[in-house]
Amino acid sequence: MKKNIFRPYRHLILTLILVFMAELIIHPLAIFSRLPAFMGSFFDASLLSLIITPILYFFWIRPRIANAAKIAEFETTQKSSELIRKLSEVVKQTADVVFITSKDGIIEYVNPAFERVSGYLSEEVIGKSPAIIKSGKHDKKFYKTLWDTILSGRPFRAQFTNKNKGGALYIEESTITPVMDNENHITHFVATGKDITLHRRAVDQLSMNKEMYRLLFENMLEGYAHCKMIFEDNKPQDFVYLDVNVAFGELTGLKDVVGKKVTEVIPKIRESNPELFEIYGRVALTGKAEKFETYLESLSIWFSISVHSTEKGYFVAVFENITKRKRDEVTLQNNAEQMRLAIEGVHDGIWQWNVLTNEVLWSDTIYQLFRMPIGSFGNTFQLVNELVHPDDRERFAESLRVHLEENAPYNPEIRFLRGDGTYGYFLCRGTSVRDASGRPIRMVGSISDVTDRKEAEKVLLQLASIVESSNDAIIGRTLEGTVTSWNLGAEKMYGYAAREIIGKSVSILFPEDRKNEFDAITETIKKGEAIRNSETVRIKKDGAPLQVSLTISPLKDSKGGIVGASIIARDITERKHLENIVLQSEKLSAVGQLAAGLAHEINNPLGVILGFAQSCARKLQPKDDPLELPIKSIEREANRIKALVQGLLDFSRTNKSEREECIINKTIENALALIVVNAKMNSVELIREFEENLPKIVLNSSQIQQVIINLCNNAIDAMPKGGTITLRTRRVQDLGKDAIQIQVQDTGAGISKENQNKVFESFFTTKEVGKGTGLGLSISHEIVQKHGGTITLESQMGIGTTFTIRIPLT
Incomplete structure (x- = not known):
């Protein structure tokens, strides 16, 4: 409550009032003025009033005034308290935001509307700065103006973009008012505001819509005219342009038409185009839209016009120039x-x-x-x-x-x-x-x-499908040798994807020693001649050789000119391998027949030589007989020849032995028993990996033992510094039939690629002269083949060799 500004002067005011009242009281005593002059001089009315006034004031008026003042002050206090309570309720219930800060800007009070709008509870903001709701959307200049205004004692009004507790922005139209004391010093600031976020958004959206429609109006390709129709006796006589867009002038060539009648802009239009006035008038009166085409002779332009009415007596025409179309x-x-x-x-x-x-x-x-x-x-x-x-x-x-x-x-x-x-x-x-x-x-x-x-295309597609699905490599090339087509069969056969080789020379498939074939093939093609079933060698992407059979046909254009060639390449590697096997088998058979004949021819004289050598040896003197060395040498070499002859006889008789049911693991163990001493002497470990419960198999056990012994002895010879020989057995499927597989794997020096195809040939050996006959593997191959089986090898230099034997169970 403000302090009463008259309070410091209350005594003076009361004194003046009392003097005035004393004058009224004394006035009736004017009779004293009729007393003698010397008496009147002592009882002058003014003097009397000065005497009586203090007496009345101190003994009668002052007490009553004091009581009246107390009563008035109490009543004023009661009224002020009631007013404050009502004002407090108003502040609490108002929808407007209200908060009070100290002169230093610290929040001391916020009303419920502040809590609702800002999201902060009163206890979260009281004692803090209003900066808690700052959004960062206002610059320093804005806040400087704010403080300069309120510190000068003036209220500050503005729209604030604040941030609520959840981080969302809201717009508030606020007034910040300074509160002053009696000495005009600022004690507090009161901020009141209204949340106008939705209103502001609506205003912004309306402004944006207006701008959008304005831009649409100004930039639409069709002409636009808003007009007022002029009637006489309800008959259309003229119309006035109220508004037009830019396209109106561009399409008609007319300018500055707003506010003018059409008869002013186009003087003879009523006579040349009366239908315009009839249609526009009808639409302006009925409100029913119409669309029509017309030719304005005065403008030499065809128009397509859509017309509708916005209110009675008015119409809007939207039109386009269709002269070119017409x-x-x-x-x-x-x-x-x-x-x-x-x-x-x-x-x-x-x-x-x-x-x-x-x-x-x-x-x-x-x-x-x-x-x-x-x-x-x-x-x-x-x-x-x-x-x-x-x-x-x-x-x-x-x-x-x-x-x-x-x-x-x-x-x-x-x-x-x-x-x-x-x-x-x-x-x-x-x-x-x-x-x-x-x-x-x-x-x-x-x-x-x-x-x-x-x-025709369907047939070509079928042919293309056949080409693409063929296992043969089908390749197209130009006369220069550039690859133009490459099917999936070629990808699988040579290892090149189509994208890798199309556009490159086909010569990359030729081995170095066959490069001359490229020119020969090209010359043949140029003559229009075909090459059929030519067997040769090509190189795969990984560098491996590939045996192929080639059929090459010239390709001709529509005029009959030769433009390239079609190459069909078939992989004959497997066929060649089978042919080699047959050839090898035939060679072994011939060698077997030769061996049998040689053995019989050598055995007779050899028996005589060995018999005489042994007889002579028995007749030698016990010591220092000079014939002992030559005779012993004859006997030793004769025995070696005998062993060789026996090997030849074994080789020639592999098909005449009897067979019986055997347990293959036991047969192998019997063979190993004969080489275990040799293995130990050469630091070779024998490892067995036998599958148990293998079925019995019909075979010649002694011959199979001979195969195992031959393979193991060869392995021992290949490991002069020692190593391991691993023997494995298991049941497998071979060409759809049950078979027993035997593997002999060593860790020896390995066999070179050039020798791998020769190891089964008779008399071929890689051992030193005198250490091998070259018949062991060829005899082993013959034995396995006579059992209806196969023997193959895999070898890597420096790693070792694995021989795999497969013998069918039936």
Whole structure:
């Protein structure tokens, strides 16, 4: 409550009041003025008033005034408390934000509206700065102006963008007012505000919409005119332009028409185009929109006009210049006869479609192509659409839509049902005539029967599919040798993907020692001659050689000129391998026959030599007989020849031995028992990895033991510094049949690639002279083959060799 400004002067005021009252009281004593003059001098009324006034004041008036003041002060206090309570309730219940800060800007009070709008509870902000709701959207200049204003004692009004507790921004229209004491010193600041976020958004949206519509109005391609109709006796006589857009002037060439009558702008328009006034007047009165086309002779322009009414007596016209379209239509009509004659001179069917009226003209040739009577289609697309193959209908409709909307090329190939009940392939082509705005108004096109071409393409596709799925490599090349085609078979055979080799020279497939074949093949092709089943060697991507059989045919263009060659390459590596096996088998058979003959021929004289050598040895003197050394040497070498002859006899008799059911693991163990001493002496460990419970197998156990011994002895010889020999057995499937597999794997020096194909040849050995006959592996190969099995090897230099034997169970 403000302090009473009259309180410091209350005594003076009361004194003046009392003097005034004393004058009134003394005034009736004026009778004393009739006393003698000397008495009057002592009882002057003014003097008397000065005497009586203090007496009345101190003894009667002052007590009563004091009581009255206390009563008034109490009543004032009561009224002030009630007023403060009411004001507090108003502040709490108001929808406006209210908060009070100290003069230093520290919040001391916030009302519920502040809590609702800001999201902060009173206890979260009291004692803090209002900066807690700052959004950062206002710069330092804004806040400087705020403080300069309120510190000068003036209120500050502005729209604040604040941030609530959740981080969302809100806009508040606020007034910050300084509170002053009696000495005009600022004690507090009171801020009141209204949340205008929604209102501000609505205003911004309205402003944006207005701007958007203004831009649309100014930039629309169609002309726009807002006009007021002038009637006389309810008959349209004229109209006034109230507003027009930029396109109005661009399309009509008229300028500065706003506020003018149309008869002022185009003086003779009432006579030349009376229909304008009739239509505009009718729309302005009825409010029913209309659309029409008209030609303004005074402007030499055709217009397409849409008119509607915004209120009675007014209308809005939206129009476009269609002069070019109209001229095109006239041109098309004038050229109709020439077009008909031209259509008759071509084999394609011709059609034209008026997009606006949906009318279609068909040439007679179209009916011939469709094998239908002339006139069957009528003048629409309806029947033609029904003739489209069900699988092509969606594509047919989509291609037309894309052409009309996006001006994309129109050239679909569609199947149509012909009059004889068969489907034919037809190439549909067309182009559209468009108005100034780009809208299609007419479309002209042709239809060509491409059934024969599509059937040929289908055959080509089938051939391409055959080529692509062939296991043979089918390659196309130019005369220069550049690869032009490369099927999947070529990818699998040579290892090159099509993208890797197409465009490169086919010569990269030739080994160095066969590069001369490239020129020879090219010369043959140029002569128009073919090369059939030529067996040669090519190189795969990984560098491995590949044995192939080539058939090469010249390729000719439409004029018969040779432009390249087609190469069909077949992988004959496996066939060659089988041929080698047969050849090897035949060689071994011949060697076997030779060996048998030699053995019998050598055995007889050898027996005589060995017998005499042994007889002589027995007759030698016990000591220092000079014949001892030569005779012993004869005996030793004769025994070696005997062993060799026995090997030849074994080799020749592998097919005559008897067979019986055997347990293969036991047979192998019996063979190992004969070489275990040799293995230990050469630091070779024998490792067994036998599958248990293998079925019995019919074979000649002694011969199989001989095979195992031969393989193990060879392995021991290949490991002069020691190593391991691992023997494995297991049941496998070989060419769809059950078989027993035996593997002998060593960790020796390995066998070179050039020798791997020779190891099974008779008398081939890599051992030093005198240490091997070269018959061990060839005999082993013969034994396994006689059992209906196979023996193969895998070897890597420095790693070792693995021999794999497979013998069928039945």
